[in-house]
């Protein structure tokens with residue numbers, strides 16, 4: 135029978151899918167977070183079900199503010215930013231990063247982790263512990279817009295604006311690494327972001343203007 139054959143096959147490789155998932159969940163979580171269910175838990179790791187290890191409290195440094203949130207190991211950072219609550223029940227409410235493709239193709243969810251641009255839809259929240267996370271909300275200095283933001287306004291570099299936060303974060307990251315990029319370098323630096331409205335020429339001009347403002 136196919137079922138028996140599958141059991142034999144699993145015996146052969148010494149681990150069942152169920153145990154693999156259990157082991158992976160336990161190991162990954164134990165290595166990266168301090169799950170509340172593990173603290174003082176009398177059961178052995180073997181005895182824990184996937185439900186028991188499915189949520190953990192973690193701390194995230196977002197825009198220089200610490201947030202304690204409870205997440206599942208699979209929870210993305212984008213999900214925490216947009217839809218998460220801290221452990222006091224307050225919404226994180228950082229909705230500047232956009233959920234568009236949810237698969238690392240459009241750049242609408244771009245944020246900075248330790249200064250490097252990443253797709254927050256492709257980043258697990260637990261992997262962002264002990265890093266400095268910067269979202270588009272954290273780029274301005276109080277009421278003073280970042281030069282990239284000012285240049286986007288100056289060049290009218292948006293139509294619907296849905297892609298704009300991701301472009302601004304990517305542009306900041308680019309200019310932090312290369313203060314005087316050529317047009318080709320700007321295009322390459324922003325190649326992970328897509329604008330469906332086709333405002334690319336204005337965006338590229340804005341980044342050039344920002345680079346000059348920033349002394350590049």
Ligand code: FES
Pocket residue numbers: 232233234235236237238239240241242243244253254255256
């Ligand atoms: S929503 Fe993350 S890359 Fe598109």
Ligand code: FES
Pocket residue numbers: 291292293294295296297298328329330331332333
């Ligand atoms: S301005 Fe609409 S998607 Fe870029």
